[in-house]
Amino acid sequence: MTFKSQYESARTIAGNFDGMMQDLSIALFQAFMSFQKKNGVSGDLIEYGVYRGKSASVLMNNLNDTETMYLIDIADYPELGKLGKISKNFKFIKGKSESLLEEQDFLNDIPQHVRFSHHDASHSYINVASEIDAMAERIAPRGLMVLDDFGNPSYMQVVFAAFAYLARNDVPLEMLLYSSNKAYLCRKEDFEFYSKFLVNDLLTFLNSTELNVYLTRTENHPKYRGFSIAPKVRADQPDRYGEHIYGDRYYVV
Numbered sequence: 341m342t343f344k345s346q347y348e349s350a351r352t353i354a355g356n357f358d359g360m361m362q363d364l365s366i367a368l369f370q371a372f373m374s375f376q377k378k379n380g381v382s383g384d385l386i387e388y389g390v391y392r393g394k395s396a397s398v399l400m401n402n403l404n405d406t407e408t409m410y411l412i413d414i415a416d417y418p419e420l421g422k423l424g425k426i427s428k429n430f431k432f433i434k435g436k437s438e439s440l441l442e443e444q445d446f447l448n449d450i451p452q453h454v455r456f457s458h459h460d461a462s463h464s465y466i467n468v469a470s471e472i473d474a475m476a477e478r479i480a481p482r483g484l485m486v487l488d489d490f491g492n493p494s495y496m497q498v499v500f501a502a503f504a505y506l507a508r509n510d511v512p513l514e515m516l517l518y519s520s521n522k523a524y525l526c527r528k529e530d531f532e533f534y535s536k537f538l539v540n541d542l543l544t545f546l547n548s549t550e551l552n553v554y555l556t557r558t559e560n561h562p563k564y565r566g567f568s569i570a571p572k573v574r575a576d577q578p579d580r581y582g583e584h585i586y587g588d589r590y591y592v593v
């Protein structure tokens with residue numbers, strides 16, 4: 341199945357749910373899920389802030405038989421009947437995530453081995469910081485943590501919570517990618533694994549759809565070496581930003 345057909349199918353499934361997820365994020369979720377599957381990466385999935393289930397539907401459509409999706413929301417918004425038609429392997433836990441994360445029973449219930457964790461709840465500082473702290477050590481090898489509303493001017497505390505965590509030297513995660521209002525974090529030892537995918541394949545996949553995006557990386561420093569992907573402003577814009585200046589940043593061995 342081509343990436344274009346995978347993306348179109350993910351978009352159709354997501355289209356059955358109300359929500360805020362942009363098409364570029366649907367494409368990125370699908371691309372990372374397929375890449376993980378191709379590389380035998382396994383682990384449970386978790387989402388904090390489900391609303392009706394739009395982003396969850398994309399993730400649940402990629403669940404393996406041995407994996408479970410954990411859905412956390414403060415309200416009864418999620419359309420569990422509709423989500424159950426995509427996969428029966430899910431658990432819904434109702435509550436305020438930063439309060440749940442103070443309960444030992446909740447910490448015992450949620451998975452230890454997570455391949456994709458999506459954080460899209462209240463976006464308050466304490467909400468984001470608590471979720472990062474609790475989930476970072478649970479991100480499995482080659483797993484990803486995704487923070488929503490990263491860089492949204494109305495929620496700059498998300499950026500602060502993320503970088504307050506990432507600036508520490510003793511943490512397992514680092515920034516891999518910023519795109520479409522979301523930050524994608526990976527384990528430090530997996531940065532090379534994912535950056536090869538970003539540089540060699542991901543842009544081609546995305547640009548095989550109607551999305552027309554470019555890759556940018558203007559820094560490659562041990563403290564920050566992340567990539568960004570954004571929609572092109574002009575149709576004829578190059579696929580790599582400032583390659584004549586930053587060309588070496590795009591060659592990953």
Ligand SMILES: C[S@@+](CC[C@H](N)C(=O)[O-])C[C@H]1O[C@@H](n2cnc3c(N)ncnc32)[C@H](O)[C@@H]1O
Binds near residue numbers: 358
């Ligand atoms: C932006 S919506 C989620 C959108 C969904 N991820 C999507 O892409 O379709 C935010 C959700 O977070 C829930 N929420 C808000 N504050 C929360 C909290 N502190 N803990 C858990 N869920 C919360 C809301 O009830 C709402 O359903």
